[in-house]
Structure formats: structure tokens, C-alpha cells
Amino acid sequence: MKTLTSKATTIALAGALAAAVSVSSAQAQDWAKKAEKCYGVAKAGQNDCKAGPGTSCQGTSKVDFQGNAWMFVPKGVCEKLAGGSLEEKKA
Amino acid sequence: MPGFQPDRPMPDKTGIGLKVEHYRDVLEGRPDLGFFEVHPENYMLGGGPGLTTLEAVRSNYPLSLHGVGASLGSYDPVDPDHLTRLKALVDRFEPFVVSEHLSWSRYQDHFLADLLPLPLTTAALAAMTANVNHMQEALGRTILVENPSTYLEFSHADMTEPEFLRALVKATGCGLLLDVNNIHVCAMNHGFDPIGYLDAIPGDAVGEIHLAGHSIDRYGERDIRIDTHGAPINDDVWALYEQAIIRIGPKPTLIERDDNLPPFADLLAEAKQAEHVMASLAQGANNASVAG
Amino acid sequence: MPASPDKITLAGIQSAFADALSGRGDTALAPHIKPMPGVPTNVQLDIYRNNVHAALARSTEGLYPAVAKLVGEEFFHHMMRDYIQRFPPQHGRMVDYGHELPDFLESYPPVANLRYLADVARLELASYLAYRAPDHTPLNPAQLAGLSPQEVAALRFEFVPSLTLLASPWPVLDIYRLAMAPEGEEPPAPEMDNNPARLLILRSQDEVDMIPLPYGDFSFLMSLQTGANLEDAAAGATASQSDFDLSSTLAQAFSAGVFSTAR
Numbered sequence: 001m002k003t004l005t006s007k008a009t010t011i012a013l014a015g016a017l018a019a020a021v022s023v024s025s026a027q028a029q030d031w032a033k034k035a036e037k038c039y040g041v042a043k044a045g046q047n048d049c050k051a052g053p054g055t056s057c058q059g060t061s062k063v064d065f066q067g068n069a070w071m072f073v074p075k076g077v078c079e080k081l082a083g084g085s086l087e088e089k090k091a
Numbered sequence: 092m093p094g095f096q097p098d099r100p101m102p103d104k105t106g107i108g109l110k111v112e113h114y115r116d117v118l119e120g121r122p123d124l125g126f127f128e129v130h131p132e133n134y135m136l137g138g139g140p141g142l143t144t145l146e147a148v149r150s151n152y153p154l155s156l157h158g159v160g161a162s163l164g165s166y167d168p169v170d171p172d173h174l175t176r177l178k179a180l181v182d183r184f185e186p187f188v189v190s191e192h193l194s195w196s197r198y199q200d201h202f203l204a205d206l207l208p209l210p211l212t213t214a215a216l217a218a219m220t221a222n223v224n225h226m227q228e229a230l231g232r233t234i235l236v237e238n239p240s241t242y243l244e245f246s247h248a249d250m251t252e253p254e255f256l257r258a259l260v261k262a263t264g265c266g267l268l269l270d271v272n273n274i275h276v277c278a279m280n281h282g283f284d285p286i287g288y289l290d291a292i293p294g295d296a297v298g299e300i301h302l303a304g305h306s307i308d309r310y311g312e313r314d315i316r317i318d319t320h321g322a323p324i325n326d327d328v329w330a331l332y333e334q335a336i337i338r339i340g341p342k343p344t345l346i347e348r349d350d351n352l353p354p355f356a357d358l359l360a361e362a363k364q365a366e367h368v369m370a371s372l373a374q375g376a377n378n379a380s381v382a383g
Numbered sequence: 384m385p386a387s388p389d390k391i392t393l394a395g396i397q398s399a400f401a402d403a404l405s406g407r408g409d410t411a412l413a414p415h416i417k418p419m420p421g422v423p424t425n426v427q428l429d430i431y432r433n434n435v436h437a438a439l440a441r442s443t444e445g446l447y448p449a450v451a452k453l454v455g456e457e458f459f460h461h462m463m464r465d466y467i468q469r470f471p472p473q474h475g476r477m478v479d480y481g482h483e484l485p486d487f488l489e490s491y492p493p494v495a496n497l498r499y500l501a502d503v504a505r506l507e508l509a510s511y512l513a514y515r516a517p518d519h520t521p522l523n524p525a526q527l528a529g530l531s532p533q534e535v536a537a538l539r540f541e542f543v544p545s546l547t548l549l550a551s552p553w554p555v556l557d558i559y560r561l562a563m564a565p566e567g568e569e570p571p572a573p574e575m576d577n578n579p580a581r582l583l584i585l586r587s588q589d590e591v592d593m594i595p596l597p598y599g600d601f602s603f604l605m606s607l608q609t610g611a612n613l614e615d616a617a618a619g620a621t622a623s624q625s626d627f628d629l630s631s632t633l634a635q636a637f638s639a640g641v642f643s644t645a646r
Contacts, residue, residue: 010532013614013629017535020633021524028638030631031583031594036556039514039591041118041140044111046445047511048133049159049477050320050349050438076455077562078497080572132476137544138518140589160475166394170474198397202472203404204438205431210415214393243427244417247391280419308430313421317430 095266095296098232099187102126102153105344105362105369107355114144116355121151124362126187128155128345135176149184155299155345156186157268162202163222163236164195164209174229181230188299188343190235190268191226193219193256210245211255216262223263235298237268240276240305240318252277253291266298269339271332272324272347276305276316285331294339302332302365303347321350324361333368341369391415403428404435405471436460439467443481447507449562450484450500462491478515482508499553499575503562506555506582509547510593513586516545521587521640524633536614540607541644545586548605554578556595587640594639599624600632604641 039045104125109117117127127148134145148154158177161169181189194206209215227233236259238252250258256267269292278285304322308315324346336342344365346358391399399411413424440463444451451459470483485504494500521543530538549555557573557580564570581601583594596604599620606616620627636642 007532009614009618010536013617014530014532014535016617016630017527017530017538017613017633019630020637021528023630023634023638025638028631028634031596031635031639032592035592035594036560037590038510038593039140039586041144041589042115044114044141044144045478045511045514046111046448047442047477047481048111048445049130049442049475072458072461072493074454074458074494074497076451076453076458078453078500080561080569081453081499081558081575082572133478135476136478136515139515139545139586141515143518143589162475166392166397173474176476195397196475198394198401200473201401201405202474203401203435204472204475204477205404205434207400207431210393210396212393218393242430243419243424245396245415246417247415248417282420310422310426315422315430 095233095235095260095264095298097188097266097298099185101187101298101343103341103343105346105365106152106155107358107362108157108345108347108349109145109148110348110352111141112352113355113358114148118144118147120355122355122359124152124359125343126153126155126345128157128347130159131156131177131180132158132160134180145184153187154184155188155190155343156180156184157237157345158189158191159206160196160202161191161222161226162195162197163191163226164193164207164215164219165197165222166195166218167197167199169222169225169229170197174226178230181232188235189230189232190237190299191223192237192239193252193259194239206239208239208241208243208245209255211248211250211252212245213249216250216255216258219259220262223259223265227263227265233265235266235268237270237301238273238277239270240273240316242280242315242317244281251283251291253288256296257291257293260293260296265296267292267296268299268301269297269335269342270301270303271335272301272303272305272328273318275328275331276318279314279316286334289331289335289338297339297342300332300335300342300344301347302328302344302361304328319350320347323353323357329364329368332365333372336369336372341373344369404432406468436464436467438477439463439472439480442477443484446481446511447484447504449507449559450488450504452562453497453500453503453558454494458493462493465491484508499551499555499558502549502551502553502555502580503558505549505551506559506584506593509549509584510591513545513547513584513591516543516586519543519545519643522637522642522645524637527645536612538613538645539610540613540642541646542608542641543585543643545584545591546641547584548601548608549580549582549584550601551580551582553580555580556582556593559593583639583641585639585641592639597624599627600635603627603629603632604636 102125106126106128109127109129192206196203274285274288302324303320304324306317306319308317346361403409403412416424440460466487472480485501488501488504554573581596583596602623603616603620606619617629
């Protein structure tokens with residue numbers, strides 16, 4: 001009995017594979033339609049070395065090396081995401 | 092004695108540092124430029140569009156590999172892993188020139204992500220000489236070494252930077268990458284005459300010139316110039332560039348911009364301005380020799 | 384009595400400089416720095432401290448733009464101070480720096496209430512690793528024509544090197560889209576509860592795609608990735624999603640270039 005079932009299954013598998021092989025890339029676009037493109041030729045990695053250029057201390061990125069980082073709280077797009085935060089869960 | 096002899100023919104026009112944001116301008120616009128330059132560290136990758144884009148650029152232009160991670164001024168020897176990765180890129184992209192800095196970034200296992208100043212001592216010269224020789228042997232070619240921007244000097248220095256560079260060139264056969272902006276930044280920060288610096292370096296060793304913009308920070312009553320590569324090249328630096336070209340002749344010149352990136356056309360205009368400076372000074376030299 | 388400043392070795396200077404840049408104090412280095420009129424030594428060293436921090440923080444921000452948008456640039460840079468202390472760079476390749484940020488965020492108390500943040504970082508890291516993964520030629524499915532049914536059932540697949548399968552209890556792709564949307568064009572904030580993400584991340588034709596998958600498709604690929612053969616992976620997927628369609632899923636996977644080899 002088991003071998004019969006198994007044989008039916010393998011034939012079904014082979015049929016599914018044969019059908020998949022015969023489908024053209026242009027027809028199989030369900031995944032691609034939902035895809036988000038994040039890197040490409042026009043949008044490469046930005047985590048790069050620069051030629052050791054300095055940063056103006058009077059620029060925006062000056063970090064106070066004596067200050068306490070823990071006094072700062074995230075202030076960004078996260079504020080739009082109600083429900084993702086523990087406090088709001090508890091509330 | 093002949094000066095620095097390049098391993099490969101040098102382009103006679105100016106170049107621009109290749110930035111990701113300008114890939115399309117370069118590939119589709121095919122700007123009229125002599126070369127592009129990149130940091131090899133940014134292409135030490137397994138594969139992907141970064142490397143294939145660089146290959147596409149390389150198929151149309153000469154390329155310069157300008158290293159920022161070898162730490163040639165370290166007391167420690169150059170990281171063999173770094174040299175292996177660099178050699179692979181040199182073999183693949185066949186740059187017309189490979190360069191690095193008169194600086195250090197590594198102490199034992201710590202990498203300090205900046206081009207740090209060297210004490211200009213005989214001990215530092217010995218370390219730098221050993222590392223430049225090692226790198227040149229590993230790559231099978233000579234390299235150029237660039238003068239950095241610095242924000243401090245050491246009190247126990249035995250020599251000036253031009254003296255140090257002259258001795259390094261003599262000991263290793265390397266060439267120089269003369270960063271005109273860095274000379275100006277250092278001259279203003281440390282109070283020396285930039286023209287005197289140009290007169291003191293071995294001009295025949297210069298294989299390439301860098302031009303860039305910088306920022307001025309104010310501390311109390313003092314200005315400190317910071318090499319940000321974040322602004323257009325200013326008039327002081329253009330004037331010093333003219334003085335450099337008068338002394339050493341036309342050289343492949345790179346426009347370096349890393350921050351506050353403007354449209355590609357703005358950098359192209361700076362490259363054309365550098366070409367104009369070289370052409371008009373060559374013209375002037377010819378007229379002078381005819382008159383004389 | 385301190386050593387004479389004139390006698391310090393190159394290694395001594397570099398060790399002292401490393402201390403000054405890593406928050407271990409300026410006292411060993413300061414006596415060897417030539418006075419700069421009008422500028423205290425610690426201010427000169429601050430320029431270098433600032434440069435080192437900016438090089439590492441900007442590069443890492445470039446790798447995780449959505450995380451930076453979520454917490455804000457100011458917080459991100461302060462957080463990077465702690466990250467750099469915990470994971471100081473050991474080489475000069477910024478392209479290989481910052482890869483521990485997802486695990487760091489998992490246990491960084493100031494973001495403990497942003498429980499999705501580490502998974503957003505995992506999504507960004509997987510996308511970047513796909514971008515720079517070794518080049519590959521995806522499996523040509525025509526190679527699989529003509530196999531016997533037994534051979535088909537026993538097929539095992541290798542995946543292309545750029546591929547990551549990422550599961551999260553949070554809607555991380557929607558969060559990513561919200562964070563990366565241009566100002567004024569933000570999509571509505573996603574439902575945060577009971578909205579898990581199952582994502583396929585890979586590079587094909589020089590672009591990196593982040594693809595949300597149905598549960599059955601995801602579990603099918605997960606089984607194949609862990610070494611199951613086609614028969615077992617299909618059985619598992621059907622058990623997890625009753626309308627799982629093997630033929631359609633395989634066609635999508637071939638089209639997306641998921642597989643490198645089959646044997």
C-alpha cells in the first residue's frame with residue numbers, strides 16, 4: 001500500500017517539475033511583482049572607505065565624547081510604528 | 092639621476108574619483124576624462140554589480156587604485172591578507188598607478204579608521220621604507236605615496252615632510268602623489284610656507300596630483316583647516332596648483348570629492364579647469380623659451 | 384620620572400595614539416605633540432577622534448539606512464559610539480565593518496522597546512551581502528527535463544550564494560518600506576501585531592530583490608536549504624499550507640534564480 005502511495009506521489013512530483021520547467025520566466029512573475037528592489041548598479045553599497053577625509057567638528061555629526069549615549073532616545077520613523085514598542089503593548 | 096619612472100603610460104588628461112552616485116553619468120555619458128580613481132578597499136568584494144561596474148568603467152578609461160587601508164607608516168608590517176586582496180584587484184583591473192599614504196592606521200590588532208600622522212623620525216622612515224618595499228615587491232611594481240593632511244605634529248621630529256619624502260623616494264624608488272590641498276591645509280594649520288614645500292620636494296618623483304576642497308573650523312581665535320573633500324576646490328588651492336605645475340610640469344591630476352557630492356557636471360568642470368591650468372602654463376613656458 | 388619625550392619609539396607613539404583614540408586617555412601621547420598656538424592638544428586629538436568615529440558611523444549608517452531612519456541620525460551616531468567600543472575594527476575594509484549590528488541591537492538596552500529593530504537590520508545586512516556575493520549562474524531548469532520520477536523525488540538543490548531566507552515575527556519589509564519612503568510619500572504604517580514576515584532575499588541580474596513569500600513557499604525553500612530532498616520538502620510545505628502548489632512554486636523559484644545546482 002505504502003509503495004503504491006509513494007509511487008503516485010513521485011509521479012505527481014515529476015509532473016509538477018515538468019510543468020515548472022516548461023513555464024517561461026516571463027510567465028512566472030508572482031514573486032517578482034511583490035519584490036522590493038534595494039541594490040543595483042545605480043544603488044550600490046554606501047558603506048565605503050573615503051580617502052581618510054576629515055569631518056568638520058562643527059558639522060552635524062560632532063559627537064560629544066564625554067557625554068552619555070544612554071541619555072538619548074530613538075527619535076525617528078519608529079515613532080510612527082505604534083504597537084512595536086513594549087510600553088505601548090503594556091498600556 | 093632619472094626621477095620616478097612610471098610602470099605604465101600615464102594619462103595626459105585629468106581624472107575624477109569615481110563615486111557610486113555617478114556610475115550612470117560615467118557609463119552612459121562617457122565624459123571626456125583621462126582616468127578614474129577608486130579606493131581598492133571598496134572593491135574587496137566577492138562579486139556583484141560593484142565589481143562589474145568598475146570593469147565597465149575600466150574598459151573605457153585608465154584606472155588608478157588609491158589605497159587607504161595599507162597603513163604603510165605602521166611599526167607593524169603590512170597585513171599580508173590586505174596585500175593579497177590588493178594584488179588580486181591590481182591583476183584584475185591593471186591600473187596605470189597604485190598609490191597609498193604617508194600615514195598609519197594600524198597598531199597591532201587595532202585599526203584606527205583615519206590617516207594618522209607619523210612622527211617624522213629616522214625610525215618612522217625605516218618602518219615606512221620597509222613597508223613600501225614590501226608592498227612594491229608583493230605587487231611587482233612601484234607605488235606612489237601621498238602627503239596627508241595633518242592636525243598635529245610631533246615635537247621629536249628629525250626632519251621636515253619634504254625631507255622625509257625625499258629620503259623615502261631615494262630608499263624605495265617609489266614615486267609621490269602630491270596632494271596640493273593637503274599641502275595648503277598643513278601649511279595653514281602648522282604655519283609653514285607652501286611654496287617652500289613645493290621647492291623642497293623631489294619634483295621629478297611626482298607621478299600624480301590630487302586636488303580637493305576643505306573646510307575651516309573655528310576654535311577660539313584660530314582657524315583649523317580640515318581636509319573634508321566636501322567643498323569645491325578653493326582659490327588658494329588653485330593658486331598653489333599653478334605653482335606646482337610651474338615647478339614639476341603637467342601631471343595626471345585628480346579631482347577628489349567624497350562629501351556633499353555635487354552633480355557630476357560640477358566635478359567635470361573642475362577637471363577641465365585643471366586641464367586649462369596645465370595647458371596655459373605649458374603654452375606660457377613655450378612662449379618664454381621662444382622669447383629667451 | 385616619566386621617560387624623556389625624545390626617547391619614545393614609533394611603536395610607543397602608535398600605542399599611545401591608539402589609546403587616545405579609543406577612550407583610554409591622552410596622557411601618554413600629549414607630551415609628544417608639538418604645541419599648536421591657540422589650540423589645546425585635546426582639541427587637536429578631538430579632530431582625529433571625530434574623524435575615526437565619523438568614518439565608522441557613516442559607513443555603518445550606509446549599510447543600515449532603514450535602521451538609521453527608524454531611530455534617527457542623532458541617536459544612531461550615539462549608539463555607534465557603544466558599538467565601536469564593543470566591536471572595534473581590526474582591518475581597513477569598511478565594506479566588512481558593522482556586520483554584527485543585528486546581534487548588537489538585540490541586546491542594546493536603549494532600543495529594547497523597538498523589538499523589530501534587530502530584524503530590520505538583518506534584512507538590510509542580508510540585502511547587502513546579496514549585493515556583493517560571488518557571481519553565479521542560476522540553474523537552467525531545462526537540465527532537469529527527462530529525469531525519472533524516482534530521480535525527481537530524490538532531487539536536492541543548492542542555492543545561489545547571494546540567497547538568504549529571513550523569518551521575523553514583525554512585518555520587517557513593510558517597516559523597511561516605511562523607513563525608506565521619501566518624505567511625504569510614506570505608505571501607511573503596517574499592522575504590527577500578528578503580521579510576521581517570511582522573506583527571500585537574493586540578487587538576480589545585478590539587482591537585489593527582497594521578496595515576501597507565502598508560508599508554504601517559504602517552508603518549502605527552508606526545507607530544501609537544510610538538505611531535504613524534493614519529496615520531503617514538498618510534503619512538509621503541503622502540510623503547512625493546504626493549497627501549496629509545487630509546480631507554481633518551482634516555476635517561481637526557477638524564474639527568480641534561486642537554485643545553483645540540483646543533484
